[in-house]
Amino acid sequence: MFLIIGTKFFSWGSDLTIQPMRCSQCNVVAPFKILKGMRFLTLFFIIPTIPLSGVKNMVECPNCGAKFLQS
Ligand SMILES: [Zn+2]
Known part of the structure:
Protein backbone atom coordinates (compact mmCIF):
# COMPACT_ATOMS: atom_id res chain seq x y z
CA MET A 1 0.00 0.00 0.00
CA LEU A 41 -1.55 18.80 2.29
CA THR A 42 -3.94 16.12 1.07
CA LEU A 43 -4.03 12.36 1.04
CA PHE A 44 -5.41 10.70 -2.09
CA PHE A 45 -6.06 14.21 -3.49
CA ILE A 46 -9.20 14.75 -1.43
CA ILE A 47 -8.57 14.37 2.29
CA PRO A 48 -7.16 17.58 3.76
CA THR A 49 -4.64 16.84 6.48
CA ILE A 50 -2.12 19.52 7.32
CA PRO A 51 -2.67 23.20 6.57
CA LEU A 52 0.35 24.57 4.73
CA SER A 53 -0.51 28.23 4.96
CA GLY A 54 -2.58 30.60 7.00
CA VAL A 55 -6.03 31.65 5.90
CA LYS A 56 -5.86 33.98 2.93
CA ASN A 57 -8.52 36.49 2.00
CA MET A 58 -9.47 36.55 -1.64
CA VAL A 59 -12.14 37.92 -3.90
CA GLU A 60 -13.54 36.06 -6.88
CA CYS A 61 -14.86 37.60 -10.06
CA PRO A 62 -18.50 36.53 -10.58
CA ASN A 63 -18.04 36.68 -14.35
CA CYS A 64 -14.84 34.83 -15.16
CA GLY A 65 -14.01 33.26 -11.79
CA ALA A 66 -10.58 34.89 -11.50
CA LYS A 67 -9.36 35.02 -7.91
CA PHE A 68 -7.44 37.92 -6.47
CA LEU A 69 -5.58 37.86 -3.18
CA GLN A 70 -6.31 40.70 -0.83
CA SER A 71 -3.59 42.13 1.34
ZN1 LIG B 1 -13.42 38.60 -14.36
Missing part, protein backbone atom coordinates in the same frame (compact mmCIF):
# COMPACT_ATOMS: atom_id res chain seq x y z
CA PHE A 2 1.20 3.50 -0.69
CA LEU A 3 -0.11 6.93 0.06
CA ILE A 4 -0.73 9.54 -2.58
CA ILE A 5 0.13 12.90 -1.11
CA GLY A 6 -0.48 16.20 -2.79
CA THR A 7 -1.57 19.70 -2.06
CA LYS A 8 -4.89 21.33 -2.75
CA PHE A 9 -6.20 24.81 -2.33
CA PHE A 10 -9.55 24.91 -0.57
CA SER A 11 -11.67 28.04 -0.54
CA TRP A 12 -14.99 28.81 1.02
CA GLY A 13 -17.36 31.69 1.60
CA SER A 14 -20.25 33.27 -0.26
CA ASP A 15 -20.42 36.88 0.91
CA LEU A 16 -20.32 39.64 -1.67
CA THR A 17 -18.29 42.80 -1.52
CA ILE A 18 -20.36 45.91 -0.79
CA GLN A 19 -18.50 47.98 -3.34
CA PRO A 20 -18.47 46.80 -6.95
CA MET A 21 -14.95 46.08 -8.16
CA ARG A 22 -13.40 45.95 -11.59
CA CYS A 23 -11.92 42.65 -12.69
CA SER A 24 -8.52 43.13 -14.26
CA GLN A 25 -9.01 39.96 -16.28
CA CYS A 26 -12.39 40.43 -17.98
CA ASN A 27 -13.08 44.10 -17.12
CA VAL A 28 -16.51 43.43 -15.63
CA VAL A 29 -17.58 45.76 -12.80
CA ALA A 30 -19.64 43.91 -10.19
CA PRO A 31 -19.70 42.91 -6.52
CA PHE A 32 -17.09 40.22 -6.06
CA LYS A 33 -17.44 37.09 -3.96
CA ILE A 34 -15.39 37.22 -0.77
CA LEU A 35 -13.53 33.97 -0.22
CA LYS A 36 -11.23 32.60 2.41
CA GLY A 37 -8.77 30.01 1.28
CA MET A 38 -6.09 27.77 2.65
CA ARG A 39 -3.63 25.34 1.12
CA PHE A 40 -3.68 21.85 2.61
Whole structure:
Protein backbone atom coordinates (compact mmCIF):
# COMPACT_ATOMS: atom_id res chain seq x y z
CA MET A 1 0.00 0.00 0.00
CA PHE A 2 1.20 3.50 -0.69
CA LEU A 3 -0.11 6.93 0.06
CA ILE A 4 -0.73 9.54 -2.58
CA ILE A 5 0.13 12.90 -1.11
CA GLY A 6 -0.48 16.20 -2.79
CA THR A 7 -1.57 19.70 -2.06
CA LYS A 8 -4.89 21.33 -2.75
CA PHE A 9 -6.20 24.81 -2.33
CA PHE A 10 -9.55 24.91 -0.57
CA SER A 11 -11.67 28.04 -0.54
CA TRP A 12 -14.99 28.81 1.02
CA GLY A 13 -17.36 31.69 1.60
CA SER A 14 -20.25 33.27 -0.26
CA ASP A 15 -20.42 36.88 0.91
CA LEU A 16 -20.32 39.64 -1.67
CA THR A 17 -18.29 42.80 -1.52
CA ILE A 18 -20.36 45.91 -0.79
CA GLN A 19 -18.50 47.98 -3.34
CA PRO A 20 -18.47 46.80 -6.95
CA MET A 21 -14.95 46.08 -8.16
CA ARG A 22 -13.40 45.95 -11.59
CA CYS A 23 -11.92 42.65 -12.69
CA SER A 24 -8.52 43.13 -14.26
CA GLN A 25 -9.01 39.96 -16.28
CA CYS A 26 -12.39 40.43 -17.98
CA ASN A 27 -13.08 44.10 -17.12
CA VAL A 28 -16.51 43.43 -15.63
CA VAL A 29 -17.58 45.76 -12.80
CA ALA A 30 -19.64 43.91 -10.19
CA PRO A 31 -19.70 42.91 -6.52
CA PHE A 32 -17.09 40.22 -6.06
CA LYS A 33 -17.44 37.09 -3.96
CA ILE A 34 -15.39 37.22 -0.77
CA LEU A 35 -13.53 33.97 -0.22
CA LYS A 36 -11.23 32.60 2.41
CA GLY A 37 -8.77 30.01 1.28
CA MET A 38 -6.09 27.77 2.65
CA ARG A 39 -3.63 25.34 1.12
CA PHE A 40 -3.68 21.85 2.61
CA LEU A 41 -1.55 18.80 2.29
CA THR A 42 -3.94 16.12 1.07
CA LEU A 43 -4.03 12.36 1.04
CA PHE A 44 -5.41 10.70 -2.09
CA PHE A 45 -6.06 14.21 -3.49
CA ILE A 46 -9.20 14.75 -1.43
CA ILE A 47 -8.57 14.37 2.29
CA PRO A 48 -7.16 17.58 3.76
CA THR A 49 -4.64 16.84 6.48
CA ILE A 50 -2.12 19.52 7.32
CA PRO A 51 -2.67 23.20 6.57
CA LEU A 52 0.35 24.57 4.73
CA SER A 53 -0.51 28.23 4.96
CA GLY A 54 -2.58 30.60 7.00
CA VAL A 55 -6.03 31.65 5.90
CA LYS A 56 -5.86 33.98 2.93
CA ASN A 57 -8.52 36.49 2.00
CA MET A 58 -9.47 36.55 -1.64
CA VAL A 59 -12.14 37.92 -3.90
CA GLU A 60 -13.54 36.06 -6.88
CA CYS A 61 -14.86 37.60 -10.06
CA PRO A 62 -18.50 36.53 -10.58
CA ASN A 63 -18.04 36.68 -14.35
CA CYS A 64 -14.84 34.83 -15.16
CA GLY A 65 -14.01 33.26 -11.79
CA ALA A 66 -10.58 34.89 -11.50
CA LYS A 67 -9.36 35.02 -7.91
CA PHE A 68 -7.44 37.92 -6.47
CA LEU A 69 -5.58 37.86 -3.18
CA GLN A 70 -6.31 40.70 -0.83
CA SER A 71 -3.59 42.13 1.34
ZN1 LIG B 1 -13.42 38.60 -14.36
